[in-house]
Amino acid sequence: MKQQNLQLDEQGRLRHLLTIEGLKRQQIIDILDTAESFISVSDQQVRKVPLLRGKTIVNLFFEASTRTLTTFELAAKRLSADVLKVNVSTSSAVKGESLLDMLRNLEAMQCDMFVVRHSESGAAHLIAQHVAPHISVINAGDGRHAHPTQALLDMFTIRKHKKEFAPLTVAIVGDIMHSRVARSQIHALTTLGVSELRVIAPKTLIPRQVEKLGIHVYHDLDTGLRNADVVIMLRLQKERMQGALLPSEQEYFQTFGLTKEKLKLAKPDAIVMHPGPINRGVEIDSSVADGPQSVILEQVTNGIAVRMAVMSMVLGRPSVEEGNK
């Protein structure tokens, strides 16, 4: 079906980045390798390369975000692109303009890429189906469905510390049910082929069907963390208490909160990750978040390089060397 290859052009190159699902292992590796080459850019005196000079990138965020929005903006600017930020809450969407009408209007201003974050699953796909042929779409998070750049920067971070994916036991702790980050991470880790993938949460937060994907489900943090190499904590949203999914933050912290004691159950060199923003005292203890095994802040830095890589790849300018020609 045509839709399946929406992300790829006829030559199999990345034209949009909408979801990790459907990407081959080598494509993910290529993105990580390209990101590697951009890490050094941020360390330079002049933190810019001219790869996307003259290109216009539109950040179309229908959902609030500081971290993702800022890193995408930084990434675009370091590639020398012009960045346009459309603040949807004050925009015509509130006046009743449809999503696609907004798109047409923005296209008329001749931009090259949309970075889209939306509260509904499938929004990025819908936009990708309706943009003009030369425009690329990057999904910065759609509903519960996917957040591919987050998963990629997480994989990049894991690779930096662990080198090989194959021998790893990775545990994702938290609200899998509502998490687009978890879904993308699960696709990435499965495609990259880790030894064991675990999800840990109360039953109300793990969809029943997850087990059929070959993932080990745990409802007990102690058992789930045993000998893990990587522990990924997910943020717990306050709405979950209202939705009769959890009794209280206190009980959640008691049962699934990552403390120094619990972390000892994992391997001694296990790394602790979190997509952010963190809820101290709810899913993670401050001592762990700020502790020696935490790579949370490094994830943010890596996010810039990974997003630079993705943007330049989909617009056909994948390497620094090429850009300097």
Add this chain to the structure above:
Amino acid sequence: MRISILNGRVIDPANGIDQKTDLHISAGKVQAIGKAPDGFKAEHVIDASNQVVCPGLIDLQARLREPGQENKSTIAIETRAAASAGITTLVCPPDTDPITDNSAVVDLILQRASEAGYARVLSLGALTQGLEGKQLAEMNELKKAGCIGVTNADQPVSNTEVMRRAMEYAASQDMTVFLHAEDPWLAKGGCAHEGAVSVRLGLPGIPEAAETIAVARDLQLIEQTGVRAHFCQLSSARAIKKIARAQFDGLPVSADVAIHQLYLTDMDIGYFNSQCHVRPPLREQRDKDGLRNGVAQGAITAICSDHQPHDADAKLAPFPSSEPGISGLETLLPLTLRLVDENVLDLNDAIACLTQKPASILGILEKGQGGSLSVGSVADVCIFDPELYWELQPGTMLSNGHNSPFIGWQLKGRATHTLLAGKIIFGNTN
């Protein structure tokens, strides 16, 4: 006008007829099957060689968008589309705007339908006022205005006591209650079947239990109140099992299924194809198999289109906020015939699902108001070519709604003539 339809394969399941023979009509009624009555001289002859002649099709659920959503379509436009698809009677639910909970709205609908003159429209009245599930609707007034049943459409009646009293009251008015079984708490916020597909796509799910719990509750109340009830457009195999069990135990319940549920599953959503956003949602393969089984075994006696014509914008939104529904009038007949090719039913039973059985559910069969070709009954007739291949394309659809996941499908079987009360509404006058 006196019309003779000659040489067709006349299939009238209500009378057990399936043979190559002639049909003679005059004064809007069926006069004879086989030999013309003495002295009958046809003013118009239709040669139905190689075609099937059956009662006009009866569609148990079709939204005509009027009154209230004329931006999507009107009764005139949709009944015309129905006529071109061999459908002579349409049942429209009361979730119009204003709601069909008083005789004025019923009068409006019936008047518009008769002015347009393309098809018979039967209105279902509201079960509760405003469909709010709190106070009983004036069912007697609705019945006198012409409603052939009552329903709360897609709005839940969560208060069990209200549902019980509504059923009792309907029973005392000798009205059939049409039920849409969906537990509102479990279905809340959902837009797709809760299963592997919805989990993968991150779409809020509607668990199967939303349907089975509502069916179980309503079955208990039906048993308690003795009301005549019909379950509309069920979607899960488990629910059908419950219905079959209840029928076996002697409960007067019937059930129908929307034709698209017999062909599609949640896998067809693909990458957020909003044409597959329907309510109740497309479920899994085993549900599709269970529904087909239900049709074959008889727990489900009727098939409908669940027609919901939409404007283009309704589907051009992210899946969760796209509007559910398929424009289904024009695919009802060919897709039902395809079940015969796929060995789910034989041709007689398939036609019964679209004629005799829905007429019986509506209580119009015995009155000669549709669903059969009995002598003396109204001459609503569908003549179709069972071997005609065609492709569904938006450009040739007569409905205002082009929202269908069957666009591009190769279909077999198409109406060539439709008669309403003995008048040729659709078809080349050869």
